[in-house]
Amino acid sequence: MTRKPTLHDGEYLAPEDDWDLPVAEQLAAAAERHQSDTARRTGLDAFPAQAPTVQPPSPAQRSATSLVPHARVAQRPSNISTPTADDLFPKAIPVVLPFRDKLDYFPALASRTGLFQAGRFGVERDQATVHSPESYDLAFAGEALTMRDKAIWEACIQIAKGADDAAAEIEVSLLGIGRRIGAHNDGGRALDSIWSSLKRLAGAHVSVTLGSFGRVSGCLLAEARRENGGCWIRLDHVFTARILSEDTQFKMDSARRTALKTLVGQWMHDYLSTHGKTYKDGLDMLYLRSLCGHPCPSRRFPSIMKYALADLALGAPQLVQAFDIQKGTLKGDEWKIHIVRGAEMPVFEQPRRHAPAPTAKKSRRGGVSL
Numbered sequence: 001m002t003r004k005p006t007l008h009d010g011e012y013l014a015p016e017d018d019w020d021l022p023v024a025e026q027l028a029a030a031a032e033r034h035q036s037d038t039a040r041r042t043g044l045d046a047f048p049a050q051a052p053t054v055q056p057p058s059p060a061q062r063s064a065t066s067l068v069p070h071a072r073v074a075q076r077p078s079n080i081s082t083p084t085a086d087d088l089f090p091k092a093i094p095v096v097l098p099f100r101d102k103l104d105y106f107p108a109l110a111s112r113t114g115l116f117q118a119g120r121f122g123v124e125r126d127q128a129t130v131h132s133p134e135s136y137d138l139a140f141a142g143e144a145l146t147m148r149d150k151a152i153w154e155a156c157i158q159i160a161k162g163a164d165d166a167a168a169e170i171e172v173s174l175l176g177i178g179r180r181i182g183a184h185n186d187g188g189r190a191l192d193s194i195w196s197s198l199k200r201l202a203g204a205h206v207s208v209t210l211g212s213f214g215r216v217s218g219c220l221l222a223e224a225r226r227e228n229g230g231c232w233i234r235l236d237h238v239f240t241a242r243i244l245s246e247d248t249q250f251k252m253d254s255a256r257r258t259a260l261k262t263l264v265g266q267w268m269h270d271y272l273s274t275h276g277k278t279y280k281d282g283l284d285m286l287y288l289r290s291l292c293g294h295p296c297p298s299r300r301f302p303s304i305m306k307y308a309l310a311d312l313a314l315g316a317p318q319l320v321q322a323f324d325i326q327k328g329t330l331k332g333d334e335w336k337i338h339i340v341r342g343a344e345m346p347v348f349e350q351p352r353r354h355a356p357a358p359t360a361k362k363s364r365r366g367g368v369s370l
Contacts, residue, residue: 094165095237098245098352103158104254105349107247109208111270113138116150117293118263131290135211142204144293145220147257147266151181152197153220154254157244160235167237169223174231182258198224198233206239213246213351250274251347253316260315265308267292272312272319272339276346282326282336289333298332305337318344 099105113132132138155177160166174191183190202224207217218239225232257269289301296304306325313320321340328334
């Protein structure tokens with residue numbers, strides 16, 4: 001008959017780690033060690049006898065005999081479910097562009113600077129060749145952009161304004177873009193020309209100062225992709241959202257501008273659509289030639305401007321009723337242009353985002369400096 005172990009048996013004496021346990025728990029530990037030793041001697045894998053039943057001590061006994069407080073194991077609440085893939089990788093919040101309900105409003109920097117020029121495309125230019133008013137301090141890197149590129153860029157902005165997420169890749173139709181800008185030819189060469197313009201816009205990097213909002217840099221298009229008969233664009237949504245919210249937005253009659261015959265006339269159309277002054281002293285020919293970026297020699301530019309203003313007075317009499325060119329030296333840059341405006345005045349919206357308030361300088365009180 002197997003003798004019941006006691007705490008006084010040297011063979012079954014509890015190890016030092018168990019000495020601080022209550023008496024009942026020490027008895028249970030001694031019984032487990034006795035069963036393990038008996039199984040080892042007899043070669044059995046498990047001890048068949050039942051373990052002694054030990055009643056758990058009461059809270060009073062536990063507090064009286066225990067030397068070390070018992071740790072409490074936190075139980076997992078039953079109402080917490082296993083996280084899903086959407087919880088671990090939440091979807092990005094869709095980006096909605098400002099002035100979503102006004103498709104024909106565009107930032108002033110596109111018309112008041114030399115960003116889109118009245119010249120030929122395919123000319124590489126660095127930052128030093130871009131002219132703009134001092135308020136914008138515009139810098140440009142990429143292939144030169146023309147007024148046709150501007151019309152296609154405006155079409156992309158209109159498409160992105162109507163998209164559910166302006167930050168995502170947007171599928172576009174080259175034929176649809178051509179119809180938006182008023183193109184009458186939908187042949188292969190016309191569609192290739194639109195695609196070339198999209199590639200130029202994707203490679204155009206702009207850095208500009210937007211008044212008290214500070215400087216902003218980015219691309220007119222972040223990406224343009226064409227494969228398997230489809231075409232996709234993606235905006236630089238951070239840059240686009242800033243120029244649409246932090247710059248004055250002017251209403252542009254793009255269809256009327258596109259119907260004009262000359263690039264200089266198209267450029268002057270947008271320039272006058274964003275300027276309401278009458279310019280009693282006239283406009284400097286050198287200033288306009290530098291700003292519009294026309295590559296002709298200075299002596300030829302007055303005749304080009306005369307033909308463009310005549311086309312503008314015929315196609316957009318709301319802007320130009322009459323004009324006169326005051327001659328100067330043979331060079332042409334010192335000539336003046338006097339324009340009699342029509343009844344149409346610029347229509348615009350102020351920036352929707354408020355500029356940060358200027359920080360007031362802290363004044364130090366008079367007294368002894370410590």
